Amino acid sequence: MGYYILRRLLSAIPVVFGLTIIVFLIMAMIPGDPALAILGAYATPENIARINRELGLDKSLVEQYAIWLGNLLQGDFGRSYSLNRPVIDEVLERFSATLILAGSALLICSLLGLLAGIVSAVRQFGWADRLITFTVLIGISTPSFWLGLLLILLFAVTWQLLPASGMYAIYGGGDLPDLLLHLILPACTLSVVATGVIARLTRSAMLEVLRQDYIRTARAKGLDERRVIYRHAFRAALVSVIPVIGIQAGFVLGGAVYIETVFQWPGIGGMLVKAIATRDLLLVQGGVLVVATSYVLFNLLADVAQSLLDPRLKS
Amino acid sequence: MQALLNKIRSLGAIGLFAAALATALAAPWGSAAAQTPPNVLVVGQIAEPKSLDPHTVTAVNDFRILMNVYEGLVRYADGTLQVEPALAESWSISDDGLSYTFKLRAGVKFHDGSALDAAAVKFNFDRMLDESHPFHDTGPFPLSFFFSAIDGVAAPDAGTVVFTLKEPYAPFLSNLAYPTGLIVSPAAVREHGAEFGRNPSGTGPFRFAEWQSNAKVVVVRNDDYWGAAPSLEALIFRPITDANTRVAEMLSGGLDLMVEVPPDNVAQFAADDAFTVYEQAGPHVWFLILNAKEGPMADKRVRQAVNYAIDKRALVDNVLQGTAAVAAGPTPPAFAWAYNESLQPYPHDPDKARELIAAAGHEGAELTFYVTEGGSGMLDPVPMGAAIQADLAAVGLQVEIETYEWNTFLGKVNPGLEGKADMAEMAWMTNDPDTLPYLALRTDAWPDKGGFNSGYYSNPEVDELLEAARRSTDQAERARLYKEMQTIVRDDAPWAFIANWKQNAVSGARVEGFKLQPSFFLLLGGVTKQ
Numbered sequence: 001m002g003y004y005i006l007r008r009l010l011s012a013i014p015v016v017f018g019l020t021i022i023v024f025l026i027m028a029m030i031p032g033d034p035a036l037a038i039l040g041a042y043a044t045p046e047n048i049a050r051i052n053r054e055l056g057l058d059k060s061l062v063e064q065y066a067i068w069l070g071n072l073l074q075g076d077f078g079r080s081y082s083l084n085r086p087v088i089d090e091v092l093e094r095f096s097a098t099l100i101l102a103g104s105a106l107l108i109c110s111l112l113g114l115l116a117g118i119v120s121a122v123r124q125f126g127w128a129d130r131l132i133t134f135t136v137l138i139g140i141s142t143p144s145f146w147l148g149l150l151l152i153l154l155f156a157v158t159w160q161l162l163p164a165s166g167m168y169a170i171y172g173g174g175d176l177p178d179l180l181l182h183l184i185l186p187a188c189t190l191s192v193v194a195t196g197v198i199a200r201l202t203r204s205a206m207l208e209v210l211r212q213d214y215i216r217t218a219r220a221k222g223l224d225e226r227r228v229i230y231r232h233a234f235r236a237a238l239v240s241v242i243p244v245i246g247i248q249a250g251f252v253l254g255g256a257v258y259i260e261t262v263f264q265w266p267g268i269g270g271m272l273v274k275a276i277a278t279r280d281l282l283l284v285q286g287g288v289l290v291v292a293t294s295y296v297l298f299n300l301l302a303d304v305a306q307s308l309l310d311p312r313l314k315s
Numbered sequence: 316m317q318a319l320l321n322k323i324r325s326l327g328a329i330g331l332f333a334a335a336l337a338t339a340l341a342a343p344w345g346s347a348a349a350q351t352p353p354n355v356l357v358v359g360q361i362a363e364p365k366s367l368d369p370h371t372v373t374a375v376n377d378f379r380i381l382m383n384v385y386e387g388l389v390r391y392a393d394g395t396l397q398v399e400p401a402l403a404e405s406w407s408i409s410d411d412g413l414s415y416t417f418k419l420r421a422g423v424k425f426h427d428g429s430a431l432d433a434a435a436v437k438f439n440f441d442r443m444l445d446e447s448h449p450f451h452d453t454g455p456f457p458l459s460f461f462f463s464a465i466d467g468v469a470a471p472d473a474g475t476v477v478f479t480l481k482e483p484y485a486p487f488l489s490n491l492a493y494p495t496g497l498i499v500s501p502a503a504v505r506e507h508g509a510e511f512g513r514n515p516s517g518t519g520p521f522r523f524a525e526w527q528s529n530a531k532v533v534v535v536r537n538d539d540y541w542g543a544a545p546s547l548e549a550l551i552f553r554p555i556t557d558a559n560t561r562v563a564e565m566l567s568g569g570l571d572l573m574v575e576v577p578p579d580n581v582a583q584f585a586a587d588d589a590f591t592v593y594e595q596a597g598p599h600v601w602f603l604i605l606n607a608k609e610g611p612m613a614d615k616r617v618r619q620a621v622n623y624a625i626d627k628r629a630l631v632d633n634v635l636q637g638t639a640a641v642a643a644g645p646t647p648p649a650f651a652w653a654y655n656e657s658l659q660p661y662p663h664d665p666d667k668a669r670e671l672i673a674a675a676g677h678e679g680a681e682l683t684f685y686v687t688e689g690g691s692g693m694l695d696p697v698p699m700g701a702a703i704q705a706d707l708a709a710v711g712l713q714v715e716i717e718t719y720e721w722n723t724f725l726g727k728v729n730p731g732l733e734g735k736a737d738m739a740e741m742a743w744m745t746n747d748p749d750t751l752p753y754l755a756l757r758t759d760a761w762p763d764k765g766g767f768n769s770g771y772y773s774n775p776e777v778d779e780l781l782e783a784a785r786r787s788t789d790q791a792e793r794a795r796l797y798k799e800m801q802t803i804v805r806d807d808a809p810w811a812f813i814a815n816w817k818q819n820a821v822s823g824a825r826v827e828g829f830k831l832q833p834s835f836f837l838l839l840g841g842v843t844k845q
Contacts, residue, residue, distance in 0.1 A: 030723075031722065031723040031727075033722075036722050036725055036726060038373060038457045039373065039457050042373070042458065042460075043725060043729055044765045044766070044767070045765050046765050047457070047460060050455070051455050054454060054455040055455065079509075081455075082365060083363075083366075084365055084366040084371060084509075084512045085510075085512075085528075090528065093528055093529075094529070149559055149563070152560065152563045156563060156564075156567045157563055157566045160567055160568070163567075163569065164560065164563045164564045164569055165563070165569070166530060166553070167530065168530060170351075170357060170531055170553060170569070171351065171352045171355065171551070261560075262559075263560065264554075264555050264556065264557065264560055266528065266529030266530060270556065274556075279722065
């Protein structure tokens with residue numbers, strides 16, 4: 001197992017660096033350059049040349065990438081020119097905020113999704129199943145940024161129960177209850193779609209398993225129904241649901257971009273959007289590196305969990 | 316397996332517990348969270364500031380914080396764009412317009428305790444302009460060309476600063492009043508180097524306290540301020556990039572003041588007694604660059620026809636919902652001293668437009684129109700572009716729109732429209748009546764000469780007037796020259812003059828003494844809050 005994980009990790013390195021090369025090229029290809037973004041209306045050729053010289057952007061692309069890579073290997077992510085601070089500081093700060101948000105959303109959608117899926121399958125075509133299937137359909141079809149705004153209007157503006165935006169109170173606060181309070185709306189909004197997907201999948205996986213012979217055998221043996229469902233059926237169904245949760249982790253990270261904007265959550269999604277708009281190459285590279293690495297790790301984690309649950313996959 | 320299930324159950328229990336905890340806390344906390352603290356003003360900003368080093372930034376959003384922390388040698392007098400003394404008590408200009416001598420206010424200290432003296436002022440300009448200065452690498456300084464006319468700065472004694480210019484340059488004083496002219500503490504720059512932008516020190520009514528990335532910038536009252544100390548204890552600037560979220564925060568009481576209210580929400584705030592809405596026209600002009608070099612627009616009559624054909628009133632009232640005024644010429648009325656009051660906007664007259672197009676023989680001409688998705692000062696460029704397209708179609712001009720993202724757009728427009736387009740949207744916000752026409756209307760400002768005259772307008776008379784106005788140090792004389800220039804340019808119609816943006820803001824009922832400035836700067840020293 002240890003060897004497998006190590007091999008997966010090593011094989012991720014070229015993937016991640018290949019990605020940084022692609023991002024580097026895309027950033028070089030899209031029109032407009034950082035000097036233009038900095039100078040805006042004042043971007044004369046003369047001013048652009050001056051800024052490019054000072055930012056080291058007058059060098060060739062290969063040279064620029066080599067310099068970036070060389071610095072990176074020494075642990076230096078460079079300095080963001082749109083934020084005027086070290087890239088690593090910004091990326092880590094932002095990424096931990098995203099992890100908190102995406103992690104909570106993932107927790108919510110896994111718990112609710114699995115639970116809803118199980119109930120739905122066990123009570124197939126009953127009222128609970130109908131209700132859950134209908135709710136899931138609505139949840140999957142609702143644009144999450146719109147839902148976010150709606151929740152803000154309800155909970156922050158109308159009822160004034162929860163803060164409208166941000167991660168901590170602007171005055172005082174800054175502790176765990178304050179964070180949880182700010183987390184409720186964005187985490188719930190972010191988890192809606194993934195909850196729906198997981199619930200649907202769990203339902204169909206459970207239905208399939210429940211039709212198996214060994215379930216009938218278990219029931220025939222006179223086993224307690226609870227035990228049949230959780231011990232026999234759910235465990236088997238979980239094997240096919242886990243990789244989906246892994247994939248949903250990726251979607252949740254991606255979806256965080258919108259949710260972070262709506263709720264002003266200081267995460268990495270909003271940072272990347274702004275970094276691309278200002279052509280802040282080093283910041284984009286740093287952000288992509290961290291997000292891509294975490295993507296790989298999430299999927300690895302899902303695979304490991306799956307093989308732990310399903311001994312057949314171990315070999 | 317049972318273990319895993321137990322784990323899942325206990326996780327569920329933790330989740331439930333967390334949710335319950337949060338809900339329990341929500342009731343007493345919710346109302347507290349929605350109320351901003353007394354005597355502290357919470358301001359909703361449109362973005363995270365880039366830096367609090369005034370020489371390294373270009374965005375109005377950053378200026379809004381900086382103008383409360385720093386001061387320049389001069390500043391704009393309240394409610395105008397005319398300069399008055401600030402850190403300099405007085406100044407004199409040599410007759411040849413080449414030498415500016417400033418007497419500094421005595422006893423002023425930076426927030427870090429170091430003294431504001433002539434050497435400190437010299438340090439500021441040397442850092443920006445001299446590439447061999449030991450702290451030049453704390454840049455880049457994108458707007459340092461505002462001071463490119465400076466030949467040298469001298470500090471003959473602690474209270475006197477002398478600027479020598481390479482050539483007479485009348486906008487020099489108003490450039491000193493611009494954020495790029497704000498004076499930073501040399502001691503703090505030496506201490507923090509490239510990190511000065513996060514550890515700022517100036518002389519203003521508020522001093523820097525805290526910057527929590529992507530959450531807030533806090534500045535507190537400077538009790539040693541040389542002028543009248545503010546009554547507010549602190550200002551908190553919150554970056555909220557999404558306009559809808561900003562509005563929601565304002566409505567829920569999480570902000571005391573917000574700027575750049577979306578037009579859709581202005582009426583909502585105005586109708587509510589709990590809020591006060593502010594409006595102020597600024598030194599902004601929104602226009603269409605017309606390609607005077609080739610195609611139908613090379614004919615002055617077609618350019619005038621475009622000006623007649625566009626229903627500017629409808630654009631301003633319907634698309635912009637009253638957040639702008641109709642523009643009459645190239646200079647915004649906010650430059651009251653230099654604005655030609657007798658100038659009238661081109662009336663909306665489609666018949667006249669058709670007549671002019673027919674006389675020029677360009678009926679049914681096909682035109683390419685560059686539109687941007689959005690950008691600094693561009694207001695609502697896509698619907699505005701569409702409305703303009705419809706107005707021009709009504710007089711028989713077939714306009715094809717090409718839409719680009721802002722940086723791409725600038726990359727296409729700034730090098731000139733030749734061979735690409737007949738017209739392009741553009742907007743400028745400036746601090747001196749010299750800037751825009753000098754950079755965008757002179758023959759020597761064609762793109763190949765490094766200027767912004769992307770439509771290749773050329774009129775020797777205008778060139779001469781602008782050069783003369785720049786050399787003159789007499790404001791009345793400059794005003795006369797600018798007014799004459801406006802009359803000629805309005806008639807030549809190198810641009811379609813559309814709108815002057817009115818900046819807006821909204822405050823909660825507890826805020827008093829706030830007003831917007833024509834400079835678009837946010838000055839909060841005189842604001843009180845119950």
